[in-house]
Amino acid sequence: MPVTTIDGHQITVDTEGFMTDYAEWDEPLGASLAAQIGIALSDQHWEAIRFLRKDFAVKGETPTLRRVSVVGAIPTKTLFQLFPQKPAKKMAYIAGLPKPHGCV
């Protein structure tokens, strides 16, 4: 697995750059990851990111966009505004999780 350094944090990533070790992540790193993809995290962003982290810890997989909206109670429209274009992948990246693999 490749290792990369972001803002002084050394992290293990997959071939696309997504983090592979749940335990290597903390919130300051999340903010650095977000900055790398041009997103400044507001409280609303954090609400989504914290849901992803919590849900992954329980379910063992990254929640899909549908799950974030239905279970995490953040409307789909809002997710597209917060994380433009590719919300599911961007949220997963910032939360230090693998890309979601569900189709919906």
Add this chain to the structure above:
Amino acid sequence: MTTTTTPQAAPFVPSFDDVQTGRTLAIICSKGTLDMAYPGLILANAALGEGVETHLFFTFWGLDMINKKTMGDLQMTMLGNTATHMPQGLGGLPGMTAMATSRMKKSIAELDVPEIPDFLEQIVASGGHLWACRMSADMNHLTKDDLYDDVEAIISASDFIDKTEGAQLLFI
């Protein structure tokens, strides 16, 4: 800390291709069975999640997917569908279509995939565009009031072709 002071190369970050590629996908939904309604919706949803502008055109039986009276009640039949791998004669027995439909709905729900009306709502919330076919609406004497509220308009085939200039196209 800035990356210029570290000996490492630039940080390795996934490419999200934020530059607008102008990619557009047009999906023509022409079937009104439950099993043929899902492929178009799943692909539309996936495309929207990848930042692709997506238009769905509902024509012929596909109009059932956006007709308020039928959209929540699409059916799946074994008849003429050899992919069920059941004797075809069984499919004609009373109650078999209802059974096949409820089985399919159950397996879809188990995957947390929404029913048709909820799925359309999600697609619209993700920025997708829904269009109804003029000729199909006229044949069935339907007006915009009979259709799902988020359908943008009833348009002619030529208008749809016009709207989706340069798009990649799927006919389902």
